[in-house]
Amino acid sequence: MDKTQQLASILDRLTNDSTSEEAKREAREFLKHTEPQELASIEAELAAGGAAHEGMRHLCSAHMQVSGAERKAFRDSLEDRHMVAILMDEHLTILSNLDRLEGLVMPADPGSGDERTSTLEALNKLGQTLVDAEPHHAREEEVLFPAVEERGMAGPPAVMRAEHVEFRQLKKGVRDIAAEMLESSSDDRWRELARTGKHLVALLRDHIFKEDNILYPMAVQILTDDNQWREMTTRADAIGYLPGHE
Helix, strand or coil: CCHHHHHHHHHHHHHHCCCCHHHHHHHHHHHHCCCHHHHHHHHHHHHHCCCCHHHHHHHHHHHHHHHHHHHHHHHHCCCCCCHHHHHHHHHHHHHHHHHHHHHHHCCCCCCCHHHHHHHHHHHHHHHHHHHCCHHHHHHHHHHHHHHHHHCCCCHHHHHHHHHHHHHHHHHHHHHHHHHHHHCCCCCCCHHHHHHHHHHHHHHHHHHHHHHHHHHHHHHHHHCCCHHHHHHHHHHHHHHCCCCCCC
């Protein structure tokens, strides 16, 4: 069994039984012995083949457990106002919002009466908050990605850009479907809203993992001119930051 088949098997078991400690253990072991670049390639192949979002979501949780110490060490090596440090700090804010989103879309229905209204209002507001994270992605697309592409690293930025396009639509979907449901008494679109939210959580968690553990460290490694980083920071400042990270 090659590594792609091995990961596909793990994902199938996580999808069918998210409480399987054996599958979780195998996922953690698989991640420990797979280089980030190879993992990104395998995941892209599985996603293109229709890998279940639920299994990918549980794999993302394993990602975070395995990579936590390495991520912290890399982040601690950067000055707090370094452009990449701010991007990583903003990721923690985005991940917190994804945790909230995941909790809101897990029930089988939005509830009734005041509970329904509260759930849908929270989803509408949270969807807008995620949409408003656009300056984060703009700093990557307009400043960081072009810099690393000029140094010959074209693959990872291209993958990240494509994912930005996809989850922009998902964010708007969460916001807009929740708003539509608030204006009506029908819950016909709840399953679509929940599915959109869960897909966004899985995709964006995995996206953040790949940026924190692959793209950002590579960028810091190949961009060694401090003057270039200062110029990039000036351009990033002009785009803006998420609330609390100014």
